[in-house]
Amino acid sequence: MRNDSSVIALVARVGDGDQEAWDEIIERYSPLVWSICVRYQLNRHDIDDVGQSVWLLLVENIGSLREPAALPGWLATTTKREALRILRAGRRHEHADLPPEDQMPPDADATAIEEEIIVAERNAALRAAFAELPPRCYQLLSMLVSDPPPPYAEISAKLGLPVGSIGPTRARCLERLRRSPHLAGLFGGGPNDVDNLSGAGR
């Protein structure tokens, strides 16, 4: 578990009725709730229902979270439970291939959810670090992660940066990203570790 002081601070501010802190929690962790729903193959309407339940339960329970840093885990567990509840509420035939919860292979399922939490925390930290980059780095990296990335000549024209400086600027910007305090709490091996996990989970 990360000891993420920013999550703890956000949870405390929400306890004081701070809507902005709440919004930030939603921005950070919506992708976690969303991706777990997608994993359960819910349709859009059902995902909206699950989302509503999860957020309302969070409003109700956030003051009594014993370990605020465990928020992502709480959200993942709650999302999973709500997704299964929605599936059962319908007992729909298109989900007939979904085994009851007690017959699901517990290890594979737990591993998959654990992986979603790790990925979600890492993604949230990367987005937070990215959002705090100086504008020039933000623009350059935004262009470099687009698919497909534009040719250097185009980047050069857009940012007014000589083509020869793009490589070194890229390196400097990534170094700034790397040194962000948001990433300081993220431990683990290389990205390949999680790729292996996801291969096993699916």
Added chain:
Amino acid sequence: MNTVAEVWDDDELLAALRDALRAREAVPDEFIEAGKSAFAWHNIDAELAQLTYDSSRDTDYELSMRAEDASIRALTFTSAHLTIELEVTDDSLLGQIIPAQAGMIKIQPRDGAETTVSADEIGCFSVRPIPSGAFRLHCRTASDVDALTGWITLAGA
């Protein structure tokens, strides 16, 4: 143990950033806005009654009904201390509170003024006409249970 930032080279870091931004882009804005607006519920001292059954999602139910009754939609909301059962008929919404008891039901439309109906001593109530947009029911019973349903939309009802 090293942090991921120390382990990743530039290409891996850029790829991880790409994945992080994609994961956020995959989530529709309305989904996020709905989450933000859920905060309006803090300080509301009611237990949440969640949808636990919806006949429109239940193909067994539709097959088991006679054709003329098949249009009746049934919904069940369950909170810690209360169950609210709803049936949508042609022109009204019939409800029952379980365990049976008297109570007051507020119908709160997402847009528009709320109305109130009372439930009789066996917990039955009716809402007429059927709310046209999204609404929720806030139910306060004789035994002082306070329960609020999630948003309900009876589209096409």
